[in-house]
Amino acid sequence: MKVIKATASHLEQLAPLFDGYRQFYKKPSDLEGAEAFLKARFDKQESTIFIALDTENKALGFTQLYPNFSSVSMKRDYLLNDLFVAEKARGQGVGKALLLKAQAFGNTQNSKGIMLETAFDNPAQHLYEKLGWKKDTEVFHYVWATPEA
Secondary structure, X not given: OEEEEOOHHHHHXXXXXHHHHHHHOOOXXXXXXXXXXXXXXXXXXXXXEEEEEXXXXXXXXEEEEEEEEEOOOOEEEEEEEEEEEOHHHXXXXXXXXXXXXXXXXXHHOOOOOEXXXXXXXXXXXXXXXXXXXXXXXXXXXXXXXXXXX
């Protein structure tokens, strides 16, 4: 397995994974929409995506990071917004490899760090903690959604 920085040339491999990720969160399948969304991120250079590939270059999983800034530290940080491993590839270290790649990327960018949010019942929490991620106990996170959201 290898984990590489994805480009627009990986759209065909990424779109089904992204669609699967959305379905995991109870959204209806929309493969065309998934591809268009990812294409826009590449075209506008709005995110960094890493893709895990097997020895035959079949996609196993991906993670997507969005840039952010910390005013207090006056440094860039990142939001790990998406992490998904195809069902057939789970339990093979794909999630760990993607997280390690994201952490290495954060280091190379001289960032403050990477943040993520996850559901209370997400079984990946033990992996996050094993890889040095800390549960935030100092601040609350609030969300405001538009009426259309």
